[in-house]
Amino acid sequence: MYKRRNTVMISAGLFLLTIIIMLFSVGIGESNISVETVIAILTEPLTHQTAFWSPGDATIIWEIRLPRVILGALVGLCLAISGAALQSLFRNPMADPYILGISNGAALGATIVFVYGAAWALSLYTLPLLSFVFGIITIFLAYYVGKVGNRVPVNTLLLSGIAISAFLSAINSFMMFTGGQNLQQIMFWMMGGLSGRGWNYIWIIIPFAIIGSLAMITMARSMNAIMFGEESAQYLGIDVEKIKKILLVLTAFVTSAAVAASGVIGFVGLIVPHIVRLIVGPDHRILIPVSIFTGATFLVIADDFARIVISPAELPLGVLTALCGAPFFLYLLRSKRGEL
DSSP: OHHHHHHHHHHHHHHHHHHHHHHHHHHOSSSOOOHHHHHHHHHHHHHOOOOOSOHHHHHIIIIIIHHHHHHHHHHHHHHHHHHHHHHHHHTOTTOOTTTTTHHHHHHHHHHHHHHHGGGTOSSTTHHHHHHHHHHHHHHHHHHHHSOBTTBOOHHHHHHHHHHHHHHHHHHHHHHHHTOGGGHHHHHHHHHOOOTTOOHHHHHHHHHHHHHHHHHHHHTHHHHHHHHTOHHHHHHTTOOHHHHHHHHHHHHHHHHHHHHHHHOOOOSHHHHHHHHHHHHHOSOHHHHHHHHHHHHHHHHHHHHHHHHHTTTTSOOOHHHHHHHHHHHHHHHHHHHTGGGO
16 A cells, blocks of 8 residues: 555656646747746636737647647657566566667558558558557567577577667668658658657557556556566466567557657667666556656657757757667666676
8 A cells, every 4th residue: 555655646746747847848949938828828728818929829839849749758658668568578678669679660660651652541540550560570570589498588589679670670771762752751750750740640649658558557567577587477377478478569559659650769668667667666566657757758858859959950859869878778788798
């Protein structure tokens, strides 16, 4: 009961922090808008306050910045819980949807939609669903290629994931080369970013984010058991192989939605869960909820930096996270080399 109360209090505090940061982020841009004005514009439908802002400010808030910030939070939480699940599953802090190739697999599905256009545009969810199909194929391929007997050693898993990811990147590059008029769109997707994303992209990702988050939270106890070893989990009556496959599907599920909405943004699933684990410990009943809000906050702040660091131009968000994440991965690789 005590731990549950603590989890609720920590999650509530992080939720409030996330909302505050999102409000500040909505005001950041080429034309800065104060937090007071942002709040007034967002609450005007309820308060019916006399407008002291320009119609242009209202349009910028509602049509450009608010959907971008909300989308950034959703993408961040999806990538963070994916990383937390993979690190639990393989009991290693270097497991990440980007490194294991899920992101590149999902990106290939998105590239096919872009190249073949209307032939694949069956509905709003064609993009995330095809991304999901390729993402899940990628992670299961990496899993079975890296499997040695009944075990999946982390070193072989990482190597198989990196090799498959490189192969998929080559296919993506080939499709970009033959994509003709879609080349710029595909290149933007591969670099990752939230620029130009409207409310449609939120409707794409939000069901995946909600279902994935709730599913991960309900599986927290099983993830705790697996962290202590597969044999120990089996003694507790947990079907380890079944849980592994469910977690792999869930990881592909939420990662693919994130890629479909924002392109390839790497290393969020590596950095966030690892730092959260250092702060709150390995208990996934706390780790997953905290990772949800930390991942959302992390990517919103990263997007703020991407917007202002080379202003008035904009740095692709995937480039920024790679600049932070690649050195972090090398640090983990060096510090954990005796365990691989």
